[in-house]
Amino acid sequence: EVQLAESGGGLVQPGGSLRLSCAASGFTLTDHYMDWVRQAPGKGLEWVGRTRNQANSYSTEYAASVKGRFSISRDDSQKSLYLQMNSLKPEDTAVYYCTVYSGSYPDAFDMWGQGTMVTVSS
């Protein structure tokens, strides 16, 4: 069964750091673009960033709101995706979803994890 499972969320103070993980199972991570999407409490979805697949040199892209503070990495051998979040702000409070982009269906987020909650507060 194809699954994504995020972990690592929690409460962190403003200015602090947190690293989220996403464990993938049931498919070959190497072949896929992997994205992070977040959702603030009671709000809509917001794209955070992307890591492309091995064929595209694992290049990364980020939303303007997190560029320079967040970093996406992956370890295909461990079937894991990571989101390193630094200089966290209260507005980064959200559920963070790990997603597969253009997996079975082109140009869409066709697989989602269950999400992990990050709360930035003093």
Add this chain to the structure above:
Amino acid sequence: QSALTQPASVSGSPGQSITISCTGTSYDVGNYNLVSWYQQHPGKAPKLIIYEVSKRPSGVSNRFSGSKSDNTASLTISGLQAEDEADYYCCSYAGSFTFVLFGGGTKLTVL
């Protein structure tokens, strides 16, 4: 670039049809046939229901359909059922600087 514009809420009775609009600009929705739609039930992760404007993933009911005209994409749900009550989000590719934009979401209430 700002988020795509969706109505905050729509409602309909069982068996009826509803349409949710998603308005962008000529830099995103109007420039690419790369609009997707997601359904999200409370406390759950979003689920892909439409990709590339009008295509349905395997297993998604044919009661869901998508279209696009100029800078506005639309999701139509026909034969409304109670289980369709959820939040719906549109999404578009927005070029090699912004990359991805989501709509603000529309809450569908089945009366």
